[in-house]
Amino acid sequence: MPGRFVTVEGIEGVGKSTNLAFIADRLRGLGHDVVITREPGGTPLAEAIRAVLLDAAPGDMPPITELLLMFAARAAHLAQLIQPALDAGRWVLCDRFTDATFAYQGGGRGLDPAAIAALEQLVQQELRPDLTFLLDATPEATAARRSDRGTNDRFEQEDLEFFRRVRQVYLARADAEPQRFRIVDASRELQQVQRDLADIIATDFKKSI
Ligand code: TMP
16 A cells, blocks of 8 residues: 655745644554655755755845756655655655645746646656645734744745745645645644644544545
8 A cells, every 4th residue: 555645835934843743643643654754855865955945045046946956856855755655655744845836936936837837747747745734824924933933044034925925826726626735724823723633634534535
C-alpha cells in the first residue's frame, strides 16, 4: 500500500509549524508511519537551494530564477525523499508544496500560472497531494507574528499587498479543488484551530482518502 501525501499551506504567521507538529502527532496516533518534511528543502541538496532562495538580498533574484529554483529543489526532494517514502508505505507530511508556488510565484510575483502548471507536470508527473490543509488568516491578522520573528527572510519582508495576493490564490485553489483542500480559520485561538484539525483528521483519515 503506498503511503499518503499530506501538505500544509498558508501565509507566514498562521502557525504552520505548531500545527504541523499537531497533525503529525494525530496521524501517528492513528498508527501511520509519518515522515515530516518541508519545501523548499527536505534533503541536503534541496536545503542548499533553500538557502540560496531565502538568503538572497531583496530585489536580487529575478522571479523566474526564483520559480526555477523552487522546482529544482522540488525535483530533488521528490526523487530523494518523498517518492521513496510513499513507495515504502510511509505517510509524508510536507510543510508547503506546489500550491505555495502558485500562491507566491504566481500570485505574489505575478508569474503566469500556465508556466507553473507546465513545470508542475514536468517535475511531478502525476504526483499531487492527497490532502492539503490551508491554514487561513488575513495578512493583517498575522502581521504581528511575522514581525516578532526577528530576522526576516526575503519573503517575510514583503508587504501586506504581496501577502493579500498570495492568500487570494490559496483561497481560489481551495475553492477549485474542495475534495483535496481543508480550509481552517487560523485567526482563532490555537485550541479552536486544533479542534478543527483533529476533527478533519478523524473524519478524513478514517475512511481512507
Ligand atoms: P517557510 O518559511 O514556510 O519554510 O517557507 C519559506 C518561504 O518560501 C516562504 O516564505 C514561502 C516561500 N515559498 C515560495 O515562495 N514558493 C514555494 O513553492 C515554496 C514551497 C515556498
